[in-house]
Amino acid sequence: MRAYNFCAGPAAIPEAVLERAQQEMLDWHQSGMSIMEMSHRSAEYVSVAEKAEADLRQLLAIPANYKVLFLQGGATLQFSAIAFNLLGEGQTADYIDTGIWSQKAIDDAKRFNALNGSHVNIAASSQADQYLSVPAQSTWQLTDNAAYVHYTPNETIGGLAFDFIPQTDAPLIADFSSCILSEPLDVSRFGLIYAGAQKNIGPAGLTLVIVREDLMGRAHPVTPPLLNYGVEAKNGSMLNTPPTFGWYLSGLVFEWLLEQGGLAAMHAKNHAKAKYLYDFIDGSDFYHNPIAHPNRSMMNVPFTLADAGLEKTFLAQSQAAGLLNLAGHRSVGGMRASIYNAMPLEGVQALTQFMAEFAKQNG
Amino acid sequence: MRAYNFCAGPAAIPEAVLERAQQEMLDWHQSGMSIMEMSHRSAEYVSVAEKAEADLRQLLAIPANYKVLFLQGGATLQFSAIAFNLLGEGQTADYIDTGIWSQKAIDDAKRFNALNGSHVNIAASSQADQYLSVPAQSTWQLTDNAAYVHYTPNETIGGLAFDFIPQTDAPLIADFSSCILSEPLDVSRFGLIYAGAQKNIGPAGLTLVIVREDLMGRAHPVTPPLLNYGVEAKNGSMLNTPPTFGWYLSGLVFEWLLEQGGLAAMHAKNHAKAKYLYDFIDGSDFYHNPIAHPNRSMMNVPFTLADAGLEKTFLAQSQAAGLLNLAGHRSVGGMRASIYNAMPLEGVQALTQFMAEFAKQNG
Numbered sequence: 001m002r003a004y005n006f007c008a009g010p011a012a013i014p015e016a017v018l019e020r021a022q023q024e025m026l027d028w029h030q031s032g033m034s035i036m037e038m039s040h041r042s043a044e045y046v047s048v049a050e051k052a053e054a055d056l057r058q059l060l061a062i063p064a065n066y067k068v069l070f071l072q073g074g075a076t077l078q079f080s081a082i083a084f085n086l087l088g089e090g091q092t093a094d095y096i097d098t099g100i101w102s103q104k105a106i107d108d109a110k111r112f113n114a115l116n117g118s119h120v121n122i123a124a125s126s127q128a129d130q131y132l133s134v135p136a137q138s139t140w141q142l143t144d145n146a147a148y149v150h151y152t153p154n155e156t157i158g159g160l161a162f163d164f165i166p167q168t169d170a171p172l173i174a175d176f177s178s179c180i181l182s183e184p185l186d187v188s189r190f191g192l193i194y195a196g197a198q199k200n201i202g203p204a205g206l207t208l209v210i211v212r213e214d215l216m217g218r219a220h221p222v223t224p225p226l227l228n229y230g231v232e233a234k235n236g237s238m239l240n241t242p243p244t245f246g247w248y249l250s251g252l253v254f255e256w257l258l259e260q261g262g263l264a265a266m267h268a269k270n271h272a273k274a275k276y277l278y279d280f281i282d283g284s285d286f287y288h289n290p291i292a293h294p295n296r297s298m299m300n301v302p303f304t305l306a307d308a309g310l311e312k313t314f315l316a317q318s319q320a321a322g323l324l325n326l327a328g329h330r331s332v333g334g335m336r337a338s339i340y341n342a343m344p345l346e347g348v349q350a351l352t353q354f355m356a357e358f359a360k361q362n363g
Numbered sequence: 364m365r366a367y368n369f370c371a372g373p374a375a376i377p378e379a380v381l382e383r384a385q386q387e388m389l390d391w392h393q394s395g396m397s398i399m400e401m402s403h404r405s406a407e408y409v410s411v412a413e414k415a416e417a418d419l420r421q422l423l424a425i426p427a428n429y430k431v432l433f434l435q436g437g438a439t440l441q442f443s444a445i446a447f448n449l450l451g452e453g454q455t456a457d458y459i460d461t462g463i464w465s466q467k468a469i470d471d472a473k474r475f476n477a478l479n480g481s482h483v484n485i486a487a488s489s490q491a492d493q494y495l496s497v498p499a500q501s502t503w504q505l506t507d508n509a510a511y512v513h514y515t516p517n518e519t520i521g522g523l524a525f526d527f528i529p530q531t532d533a534p535l536i537a538d539f540s541s542c543i544l545s546e547p548l549d550v551s552r553f554g555l556i557y558a559g560a561q562k563n564i565g566p567a568g569l570t571l572v573i574v575r576e577d578l579m580g581r582a583h584p585v586t587p588p589l590l591n592y593g594v595e596a597k598n599g600s601m602l603n604t605p606p607t608f609g610w611y612l613s614g615l616v617f618e619w620l621l622e623q624g625g626l627a628a629m630h631a632k633n634h635a636k637a638k639y640l641y642d643f644i645d646g647s648d649f650y651h652n653p654i655a656h657p658n659r660s661m662m663n664v665p666f667t668l669a670d671a672g673l674e675k676t677f678l679a680q681s682q683a684a685g686l687l688n689l690a691g692h693r694s695v696g697g698m699r700a701s702i703y704n705a706m707p708l709e710g711v712q713a714l715t716q717f718m719a720e721f722a723k724q725n726g
Contacts, residue, residue, distance in 0.1 A: 003395030010607055012400050015389065022388040026381050032366030032687060036566040036612075037375050039688060072435040072568060073589050076603035080587030108588065115478070115585045198604050203399040205435060205568040205606025222478045224443030224590070225471065226436050240439035241561050243568025243606065244373055249399075324395060325402060 004347035007325035008156055008300060009178070010198040012342040017252045035248045040241050049242075052251030059254060059263055062187050062210060067233040069209040070247050072226070074196040075101070075177045078207065079108035081227040082150065082173060082192070085219045089116040091147040094170065097125035098134055098162075099155035100331060101175060109150070116220065123149070131158050133292035137166055146170040148191060154179035154297050156199070157329040159289070159336065161297040165189050171215060179299050180208070181257060181341060183267035191215050200299070200340045202250035205243045257341065266341055273339050273348045274298040280352040286359035302328055302336040310362055311335070321354050323347075367710035370688035371519055371663060372541070373561040375705040380615040398611045403604050412605075415614030422617060422626055425550050425573060430596040432572040433610050435589070437559040438464070438540045441570065442471035444590040445513065445536060445555070448582045452479040454510040457533065460488035461497055461525075462518035463694060464538060472513075479583065486512070494521050496655035500529055509533040511554060517542035519562070520692040522665040522699065526657045528552050534578060542662050543571070544620060544704060546630035554578050560609060563662070563703045565616050569609035620704065629704055636702050636711045637661040643715040649722035665691055665699040673725055674698070684717050686710075 005012040028035040031044055038045045053068050062068065071077075087093050087109065095106045109120045124140040126133055142149065149168040154161045156178040166172060171191025180195040187193065192211045198204035209229065216230035225231045225239055232239055260266060278296060281287045286306045289296065305314060311327075314335065318326050328334035339348055368375040391398040394407055401408045416431050425431060434440075450456050450472065458469045472483045487503040489496055505512065512531040517524045519541040529535060534554025543558040550556065555574045561567035572592065579593035588594045588602055595602055623629060641659060644650045649669045652659065668677060674690075677698065681689050691697035702711055 001395060002390060005396050005400055007396075007400065007402050010400055010402065010604060013397065018389050018397055018399075022385055025385040025388065026378065027365060030364075032364060032685060033368050033370075034376065034381055036381075037368055037370065037373055039370050039373065040567070041693070042688070072437070072440070072606075074435070074603045077435075077587060077589045080589070084587075111588075112585055196604065198607075203606075203608045204403070204604045205609055222475055224440060224447075224587075225474075226440045226443070227587070240437045241373060241559065241567045243435075243566075243609070244561075245566045245608065246568055246606070322395060325405070330404070 001322075003322040003324050004343070004350055005324045006337045006339065006343070006351070008199070008329070008336060008338040009196070010204045011200070011338060011340050013202065013249070014253060014256045014342045017249065017256050020252055021249055036245045038244065040238055040244050045244060048248050048251055052247060052254055055251065055254035055258060056208075059181060059257055060185055060187055060210070065213050066187060066210050067213060067216070067229070069211065069229065069232050070237040070242055071207045071209055071232060072205060072243055074204070074207055075175050075194060076104065076108075077227065078175070078194040078209065079105045080112065081229070082148070083109045083112035083118070084223040084227050085229050086171070086215060087112060087116075087118045087147050088218065090118060092119040092121050092143045094121050094123040094142050094146045094149040096135070096140070096149070096151040096166070097122050097127060098152055098160055099131045099158040101155055101157065101177075102152045105150055105152065105175060115222075118147070121146070126160075131155070131160055132290050134160065134162050134295045137164070142168065142170070148173050150174070154299055156300050156338075157332060158291070159297040159300045159302040160291055160295050163294045171212070179297070181263060181266065182270050182299055184263045197246060197250055199338070202253050203246045206246035206250055269345065270298050270339070270341065273343065273345050274301065276345065276348050277301050277337060277339065277352060280355065284355070284359060286363045287355060299340055300336060300338050302332070302334055304334045306363065308333075313362070314358060317358060318354055323351055323354055366685040366687050367706070367713055368687045369700040369702065369706070369714070371562070371692065371699060371701040372559070373567045374563070374701060374703050376565065376612070377616060377619045377705045380612065380619050383615055384612055399608045401607065403601055403607050408607060411611050411614055415610060415617055418614065418617035418621060419571075422544065422620055423548055423550055423573070428576050429550060429573050430576060430579070430592070432574065432592065432595050433600040433605055434570045434572055434595060435568060435606055437567070437570055438538050438557060439467065439471075440590065441538070441557045441572065442468045443475065444592070445511070446472045446475035446481070447586040447590055448592050449534070449578060450475060450479075450481045450510050451581065453481060455482040455484050455506045457484050457486040457505050457509045457512040459498070459503070459512070459514040459529070460485050460490060461515055461523055462494045462521040464518055464520065464540075465515045468513055468515065468538060478585075481510070484509070489523075494518070494523055495653050497523065497525050497658045500527070505531065505533070511536050513537070517660050517662055519663050519701075520695060521654070522652070522660040522663045523654055523658050524660040534575070542660070544626060544629065545633050545662055547626045560613055562701070565613035566609045568606045569613055632708065633661050633702070633704065636706065636708050637664065639708065639711050640664050640700060640702065640715060643718065647718070647722060649726045650718060662703055663699060663701050665695070665697055667697045669726065671696075676725070677721060680721060681717055686714055686717055
């Protein structure tokens with residue numbers, strides 16, 4: 001029996017998508033093969049890959065001057081790739097630090113600096129606020145002629161989200177791993193968007209990059225070809241064999257999102273889910289979420305119990321009730337409910353019902 | 364209905380493995396989740412990952428002083444990673460050129476040289492022989508104190524295979540993408556073995572690296588962490604989210620291989636399959652394979668027709684007969700039958716039966 005899975009990633013996938021993949025697993029569309037057993041250059045597979053890209057372009061209204069790349073290595077490999085591609089000799093890149101994932105991106109850009117005398121500038125940080133709010137843009141110290149400005153719109157671990165898209169002269173780069181496709185997005189505001197698939201797109205092992213064409217072709221000469229946006233774009237993300245099953249399954253998710261009414265409809269559902277959960281937490285003396293209200297994540301909802309000693313009991317009882325993976329990230333503890341696109345409102349209602357009962361018994 | 368799939372990669376996967384993945388797709392072992400929806404750090408997933416590694420270690424009798432890494436990016440990302448990890452300042456790496464995949468590995472190592480004044484030496488090439496044989500080691504011009512020696516034991520496109528493991532003072536590195544697990548292998552002869560999964564292991568998007576411990580910890584300081592063997596080993600291949608479904612499915616393939624009797628049994632089957640096909644080709648005036656007999660690949664069998672004008676007809680009729688993906692690589696043309704572990708002898712017999720009939724009708 002399927003449970004409600006609140007895992008932060010790899011995360012729940014729409015059941016209808018899994019059912020279709022299951023049906024097609026041994027023989028995709030009477031081809032005599034699984035989609036996994038098919039050449040990525042075959043007409044059949046190319047049609048699957050192209051439809052996935054077309055559906056994604058429709059969902060996000062991606063402008064024609066942006067390339068969509070289906071890559072490997074997760075957001076973490078992009079932390080490096082961004083610098084190899086876009087941080088030129090002696091240039092400075094601005095980074096906004098709003099939590100653990102911002103910091104990982106910063107670390108990997110700094111590692112690259114030695115290669116060409118480039119620099120990383122932390123233009124703003126909410127460290128002093130214990131990462132409970134996003135620093136207002138009026139306080140940022142951006143660099144003139146920066147190579148780019150990087151930020152993390154949604155911090156998966158902290159549950160901290162931007163409530164604005166930054167205004168920058170330099171190309172804006174954002175790690176949308178944990179919030180892509182959760183609501184409509186004005187892609188034209190960005191130079192580059194990237195996202196690991198395993199939260200709101202599909203299975204782990206696929207990484208989406210949406211990059212403005214003028215930002216390609218600038219990579220450092222020693223950049224590994226698989227990290228080079230221009231090379232991957234020229235090869236249609238098939239410089240070598242792409243993660244074909246993940247690309248296919250993500251395409252099924254894109255179809256499902258279109259059937260749900262697209263991203264405006266998903267936004268309404270996601271907003272309702274998050275409001276339901278935050279309202280419950282705020283109305284309780286037993287549960288607490290510390291994030292500044294305008295910066296609360298719609299996707300990842302961390303919360304603590306009045307008595308931290310009850311955490312193990314909470315996790316054991318919630319799991320027994322079919323509410324899975326509610327432990328917070330190992331680096332911060334507490335609880336966290338990730339409520340991506342595949343989580344229905346009913347799952348959130350089942351969670352709050354359990355939480356209410358648990359508070360009553362233990363409060 | 365399942366067909367016989369001779370694709371060079373992504374290639375056929377054992378039907379029993381696909382059936383099991385299909386059964387488990389929506390609810391893995393009563394967990395309430397698909398394996399794809401499970402945290403890579405959960406006890407359940409870690410048990411799957413560890414069993415896959417243990418089974419692989421058993422299959423290949425991997426010595427304890429070797430790490431097994433489950434990575435992303437295919438062999439192509441390894442072409443770069445090898446240089447970033449192992450080609451030190453001013454050092455020379457020796458490469459053996461036996462075809463298209465050797466050359467790709469050489470190109471990416473050369474791209475790295477500018478970073479630290481390192482060099483690539485083509486110690487031997489069979490170019491003068493049109494890549495129809497492997498150059499005898501007595502003719503190689505190896506570098507004293509080379510950082511490593513790299514070769515391609517099986518050229519997937521050319522169908523050219525080494526019939527010996529080179530003897531080298533420097534660490535030996537080999538791209539086993541298209542022949543790993545096809546026969547027993549003395550891993551202790553190598554410094555590093557790597558292989559994209561999509562031929563003889565599992566779905567595309569997973570890459571195996573088997574690396575001797577003393578070769579880790581030497582990476583160039585700007586190496587992206589995901590390409591750094593020491594960092595990935597320290598993190599159990601989970602520096603970030605690994606390709607969890609591919610790792611799981613590969614584990615099912617390893618179990619299947621053990622059930623088949625392990626690699627000695629697979630070698631007997633693979634040898635019989637290849638002999639059957641080469642014997643048929645050699646006994647025919649209509650079909651031809653040009654590779655020197657000792658260097659014929661047991662996995663990839665290229666062949667030409669007496670009249671190249673009949674290729675399209677051959678491909679159309681073989682496909683109609685349920686014999687799929689027999690076209691040669693787009694760079695060389697002709698035909699190619701890839702007969703990896705998942706191809707039963709019956710598939711090869713069906714192919715030769717078709718080929719005999721086709722020759723009779725068109726000879």
